[in-house]
Amino acid sequence: VISEFDLIRRCFQRPTRHTVLGIGDDGALIAPSAGQQLVVSTDLLVEGTHFFPDADPESLGWKTLAVNLSDLAAMGALPRWATLATALPAAAPDWLDAFARGFFACADHFGIDLIGGDTTRGPHGAMSFCVTIFGEVAPGAALRRNGARVDDSIWVSGMPGRAAQGLAHLRGEIKLAEPQRSDCLVALHRPQPRVELGLALRGLATSAIDVSDGLLADLGHILEQSHVSANVSIPGLPPPGLARDALLNGGDDYELVFTTPAERDAEVAALGVKLQLPLTRIGKISPPPSGSRAGSLRLCDDSGSPIASIRRGYDHFDPHGTTPSSTT
Amino acid sequence: VISEFDLIRRCFQRPTRHTVLGIGDDGALIAPSAGQQLVVSTDLLVEGTHFFPDADPESLGWKTLAVNLSDLAAMGALPRWATLATALPAAAPDWLDAFARGFFACADHFGIDLIGGDTTRGPHGAMSFCVTIFGEVAPGAALRRNGARVDDSIWVSGMPGRAAQGLAHLRGEIKLAEPQRSDCLVALHRPQPRVELGLALRGLATSAIDVSDGLLADLGHILEQSHVSANVSIPGLPPPGLARDALLNGGDDYELVFTTPAERDAEVAALGVKLQLPLTRIGKISPPPSGSRAGSLRLCDDSGSPIASIRRGYDHFDPHGTTPSSTT
Numbered sequence: 093v094i095s096e097f098d099l100i101r102r103c104f105q106r107p108t109r110h111t112v113l114g115i116g117d118d119g120a121l122i123a124p125s126a127g128q129q130l131v132v133s134t135d136l137l138v139e140g141t142h143f144f145p146d147a148d149p150e151s152l153g154w155k156t157l158a159v160n161l162s163d164l165a166a167m168g169a170l171p172r173w174a175t176l177a178t179a180l181p182a183a184a185p186d187w188l189d190a191f192a193r194g195f196f197a198c199a200d201h202f203g204i205d206l207i208g209g210d211t212t213r214g215p216h217g218a219m220s221f222c223v224t225i226f227g228e229v230a231p232g233a234a235l236r237r238n239g240a241r242v243d244d245s246i247w248v249s250g251m252p253g254r255a256a257q258g259l260a261h262l263r264g265e266i267k268l269a270e271p272q273r274s275d276c277l278v279a280l281h282r283p284q285p286r287v288e289l290g291l292a293l294r295g296l297a298t299s300a301i302d303v304s305d306g307l308l309a310d311l312g313h314i315l316e317q318s319h320v321s322a323n324v325s326i327p328g329l330p331p332p333g334l335a336r337d338a339l340l341n342g343g344d345d346y347e348l349v350f351t352t353p354a355e356r357d358a359e360v361a362a363l364g365v366k367l368q369l370p371l372t373r374i375g376k377i378s379p380p381p382s383g384s385r386a387g388s389l390r391l392c393d394d395s396g397s398p399i400a401s402i403r404r405g406y407d408h409f410d411p412h413g414t415t416p417s418s419t420t
Numbered sequence: 421v422i423s424e425f426d427l428i429r430r431c432f433q434r435p436t437r438h439t440v441l442g443i444g445d446d447g448a449l450i451a452p453s454a455g456q457q458l459v460v461s462t463d464l465l466v467e468g469t470h471f472f473p474d475a476d477p478e479s480l481g482w483k484t485l486a487v488n489l490s491d492l493a494a495m496g497a498l499p500r501w502a503t504l505a506t507a508l509p510a511a512a513p514d515w516l517d518a519f520a521r522g523f524f525a526c527a528d529h530f531g532i533d534l535i536g537g538d539t540t541r542g543p544h545g546a547m548s549f550c551v552t553i554f555g556e557v558a559p560g561a562a563l564r565r566n567g568a569r570v571d572d573s574i575w576v577s578g579m580p581g582r583a584a585q586g587l588a589h590l591r592g593e594i595k596l597a598e599p600q601r602s603d604c605l606v607a608l609h610r611p612q613p614r615v616e617l618g619l620a621l622r623g624l625a626t627s628a629i630d631v632s633d634g635l636l637a638d639l640g641h642i643l644e645q646s647h648v649s650a651n652v653s654i655p656g657l658p659p660p661g662l663a664r665d666a667l668l669n670g671g672d673d674y675e676l677v678f679t680t681p682a683e684r685d686a687e688v689a690a691l692g693v694k695l696q697l698p699l700t701r702i703g704k705i706s707p708p709p710s711g712s713r714a715g716s717l718r719l720c721d722d723s724g725s726p727i728a729s730i731r732r733g734y735d736h737f738d739p740h741g742t743t744p745s746s747t748t
Contacts, residue, residue: 218546
């Protein structure tokens with residue numbers, strides 16, 4: 093029987109690329125690049141809340157890091173380091189090997205050094221993984237939620253809603269056919285953090301956020317923090333039903349929503365071509381209603397008729413709504 | 421009913437003192453001091469494993485941060501920032517208020533800015549708290565586990581074993597009388613990370629580690645990583661029994677074990693007086709047995725007679741032993 097200590101060492105201690113001292117002492121040592129600021133974000137994934145008990149460990153390893161990378165992407169930061177703390181009911185070498193394989197596939201792809209960890213026994217049914225991630229950005233260059241200005245264009249990357257539809261399929265609420273089925277399950281299990289897009293948006297976007305809680309909800313955070321409103325009209329918006337609801341309110345996709353000055357629309361379009369990533373203009377920032385602290389979101393269909401059913405997304409950050417998680 | 425989102429904002433969003441951007445965006449922004457390296461450590465505390473379900477929330481808040489500060493102390497780092505991720509079964513305002521009170525009492529005392537967090541619903545019986553902590557240290561000045569040299573003196577701060585005795589008392593295994601009872605329960609519930617000592621040991625100690633797993637086990641990590649052995653003789657070692665076992669093998673005290681060049685013994689003694697913290701010389705580093713990768717630990721009583729019963733501590737990092745947790 094392999095000891096838990098050796099297991100962790102085997103699974104998680106890898107050579108680092110840009111780290112002074114990695115795993116093995118009371119703390120890791122890193123030397124931030126001269127003149128750069130650090131972006132820091134942390135996420136805790138808990139069994140039952142964020143993933144099913146029978147989740148594929150390799151995909152889970154990928155996703156555990158990817159959701160954190162998405163926060164760096166939304167800030168326009170260059171990924172550099174991460175720590176991983178885990179609570180596991182028992183040492184399961186094969187399971188943990190697969191988890192580590194997925195985690196490091198993501199780490200290697202995005203240039204992350206794993207510099208620290210804590211492994212502890214936790215109760216059955218409550219496996220959990222906490223990642224803290226560090227990226228670098230020049231002073232003043234970070235993409236914030238509070239910079240959207242009136243008349244800015246509003247954009248979204250990729251196609252939000254696929255993860256929510258994949259989840260609905262797994263829950264038996266809908267039945268997806270191929271190729272949509274695979275497409276939605278990949279979006280759910282192996283989200284692609286938009287790191288390259290975030291880096292390219294520095295100096296171009298006036299605000300950005302990643303779509304973790306839902307397109308309208310997360311755009312709502314930008315409106316709230318920028319003290320503006322928005323007119324949103326999504327091209328080809330599906331008719332009422334699950335697909336529309338998933339697109340507007342589904343979380344877990346980790347696309348980016350961002351705003352840019354309208355005169356730079358062509359640059360954004362060209363960027364989408366360069367990155368081979370669909371970037372869709374979904375609306376325009378408008379002034380807040382006078383006297384109101386936060387702005388409102390007005391959603392229209394292709395013909396310009398207002399769509400009323402946007403309460404769910406908007407409620408998400410409303411003081412009287414329910415919010416399952418809050419992330420820095 | 422207060423929403424979980426507002427609850428977190430109320431409990432955990434405080435003004436920061438040395439942070440560019442705190443809680444509220446996709447990530448926090450910090451500006452490390454020019455030329456300094458960052459020490460990073462992470463710890464996950466899980467209900468049932470690290471604390472009782474009925475733990476006093478204010479003490480738990482203190483301890484959650486304190487055990488991480490202890491890792492910074494063992495590296496000789498100046499405490500600067502921390503993130504906190506929590507999984508809670510339900511929003512319990514009074515409980516979380518008390519937890520935050522203890523957490524910020526510790527943060528304020530040691531100059532920590534809380535810069536980020538993630539709050540998620542977790543299953544009942546599996547409340548958990550993950551802290552990642554950041555300190556600063558000049559390049560080359562960090563205290564490591566691998567620097568102990570032959571003839572160095574071995575020191576321990578405070579009086580390890582009190583936390584283990586406090587735990588035994590709570591479990592009904594022993595019955596402590598006052599004032600020892602309070603003393604041991606304070607050591608268990610409100611450990612004092614030895615931050616000031618760690619800072620003072622820069623340029624003085626050749627190695628250091630904090631006593632989280634037990635005095636002999638943690639000293640063993642220094643011996644292993646420094647490729648040396650040790651002769652240990654603890655003045656006034658209690659007779660065989662729980663007190664001795666707690667002193668030698670009890671964890672959770674968060675004192676520091678460190679080594680210094682023998683010619684600087686007087687400086688260490690003077691430091692203890694200055695900090696009003698007992699610093700006890702407990703032995704001397706010796707060469708490793710030839711051919712062996714890691715050194716051995718030879719424990720003697722006051723009269724110089726070897727004590728055989730040290731297997732438990734030593735096994736702790738032995739490849740075939742059991743190790744409940746491994747911390748970077």
